[in-house]
Amino acid sequence: MAAKKLWIGIACLLALTLAGGTLALAGQKHYINGIDANFPPFAFVDKNGKPSGFDVEAVNWIAKKMGFTVTHKPMDWDGIIPSLNAKKIDFIAAGMTASPQRRKVVAFTIPYWTIEQVLVVPKDSKLTVEQVLKGGKAIGVQRGTTEAKWFAEKKGKNGFNYTLRLYDSAPLSVEDMLAGRVAACAMDDAPAKDIMRKKPIKILGTYGMPPEEFAYAVRKSDTELLKTLNKGLKMLMASPKWQELKKKYKLQ
Amino acid sequence: MNEALQTVLDALPYMLQGALVTCALVLASLALGLALGVPLAVGQVYGPRWLNRLIRLYVWFFRGVPIVVLMILFYFGLFTLLEINLSAFSAAAMVLGLTSAAYQSQIFRGSIQSLPGGQLKAARALGMSDTIAIWNIIIPQALRLSIPGWSNEFSIILKDSAVAFVLGTTELMARTHFVSSRTFQHLPLFLAAGAIYYFLTYAGVRGLRSLERRVRIKGYSHGS
Numbered sequence: 001m002a003a004k005k006l007w008i009g010i011a012c013l014l015a016l017t018l019a020g021g022t023l024a025l026a027g028q029k030h031y032i033n034g035i036d037a038n039f040p041p042f043a044f045v046d047k048n049g050k051p052s053g054f055d056v057e058a059v060n061w062i063a064k065k066m067g068f069t070v071t072h073k074p075m076d077w078d079g080i081i082p083s084l085n086a087k088k089i090d091f092i093a094a095g096m097t098a099s100p101q102r103r104k105v106v107a108f109t110i111p112y113w114t115i116e117q118v119l120v121v122p123k124d125s126k127l128t129v130e131q132v133l134k135g136g137k138a139i140g141v142q143r144g145t146t147e148a149k150w151f152a153e154k155k156g157k158n159g160f161n162y163t164l165r166l167y168d169s170a171p172l173s174v175e176d177m178l179a180g181r182v183a184a185c186a187m188d189d190a191p192a193k194d195i196m197r198k199k200p201i202k203i204l205g206t207y208g209m210p211p212e213e214f215a216y217a218v219r220k221s222d223t224e225l226l227k228t229l230n231k232g233l234k235m236l237m238a239s240p241k242w243q244e245l246k247k248k249y250k251l252q
Numbered sequence: 253m254n255e256a257l258q259t260v261l262d263a264l265p266y267m268l269q270g271a272l273v274t275c276a277l278v279l280a281s282l283a284l285g286l287a288l289g290v291p292l293a294v295g296q297v298y299g300p301r302w303l304n305r306l307i308r309l310y311v312w313f314f315r316g317v318p319i320v321v322l323m324i325l326f327y328f329g330l331f332t333l334l335e336i337n338l339s340a341f342s343a344a345a346m347v348l349g350l351t352s353a354a355y356q357s358q359i360f361r362g363s364i365q366s367l368p369g370g371q372l373k374a375a376r377a378l379g380m381s382d383t384i385a386i387w388n389i390i391i392p393q394a395l396r397l398s399i400p401g402w403s404n405e406f407s408i409i410l411k412d413s414a415v416a417f418v419l420g421t422t423e424l425m426a427r428t429h430f431v432s433s434r435t436f437q438h439l440p441l442f443l444a445a446g447a448i449y450y451f452l453t454y455a456g457v458r459g460l461r462s463l464e465r466r467v468r469i470k471g472y473s474h475g476s
Contacts, residue, residue, distance in 0.1 A: 045434060076418050079324070079328070079419065
């Protein structure tokens with residue numbers, strides 16, 4: 001008798017877990033925004049566990065104006081484009097660079113931000129950009145980023161001599177840098193400035209990678225959503241909310 | 253020091269919610285593993301030769317391929333191909349469950365094979381069909397014998413659940429990472445996460461130990 005109850009219980013548990021599929025919402029369109037939650041100030045998780053950040057708030061504003069609801073889903077950056085194409089999320093608004101490689105697999109909205117790639121070092125470091133690139137040092141980057149690709153490709157050419165270390169997130173690479181395991185980290189200037197406010201690091205400067213643009217990514221087949229997001233972005237960038245957001249996240 | 257403590261305390265509710273997700277994930281995976289593992293073990297011990305080989309293949313595959321690889325293969329590959337729309341949580345629970353079934357089947361097989369062979373022969377002599385004998389005589393004993401090995405499996409799956417973040421499930425490990433990226437208090441936060449995992453493991457193992465004591469048959473098994 002007890003065994004029977006056990007099997008029924010297990011069967012129920014199984015059914016429950018497999019029933020965790022998607023809900024169909026009648027009426028308003030609902031989209032899921034996949035974000036990298038380790039990318040302040042563009043996307044992160046706040047004190048109360050809610051997704052927050054420049055991109056998150058921008059999307060919330062656009063959603064209200066364009067008449068759809070949105071959920072922000074933090075996920076692993078490595079899997080974010082496959083998730084988009086597998087329809088697990090509907091778009092990506094999280095400080096994503098619109099690179100030519102990515103354009104092969106996804107579609108991008110109009111650009112909304114330009115960033116420069118910079119090197120950061122500990123505050124008391126005496127290294128120059130030249131020394132970091134050619135002096136056989138260890139450089140830390142976040143895995144799956146355009147800078148990671150750039151460094152991997154440029155290694156050994158033009159006298160570039162360094163060891164590349166890959167991390168799950170830029171903050172982690174900075175922690176390792178402060179622990180002495182890498183000499184410098186490469187990342188976008190906006191998060192670099194954000195980290196500079198929290199940790200004793202300084203920005204060395206650019207290192208030769210061309211400036212990049214951020215845009216939202218959608219599936220190539222999703223032309224309707226692309227139009228909606230583009231419209232919303234244009235509205236946002238022309239409104240005072242844009243300045244408000246830039247000020248709030250100190251992105252001037 | 254104070255800042256570190258304050259950060260941990262602030263983040264605790266958020267992290268504990270993640271611990272709930274972890275628990276749900278672990279329970280679902282273990283349940284699937286149990287439901288699948290027992291039939292696999294029985295099939296391997298008492299089934300025909302070809303079944304034995306098939307099950308060995310299953311076990312070899314799910315034990316040999318790393319869980320991260322399996323998760324990505326299933327979630328982005330197989331499920332997308334077959335157009336099965338499972339949430340990240342369900343997919344992670346399924347993959348963990350299938351892997352756990354592979355390990356659990358070997359635990360149960362060991363227990364089954366440790367029982368005296370005379371039991372099944374006696375059952376047959378009494379006119380019981382194999383099915384009835386296995387269900388009513390062999391399996392109850394095997395399950396009791398498996399509890400120690402099973403508590404091992406529980407603590408392993410508890411740690412493996414951290415890998416579910418690859419698919420986007422925000423369980424304890426993922427949340428710890430988020431908070432530490434924002435606050436830069438990696439060490440205190442990950443220590444706190446470690447402590448939470450420790451308590452979960454401890455609670456589970458204690459629970460299983462008391463289960464073991466409750467189902468023990470007086471005068472029959474070792475130490476009673």
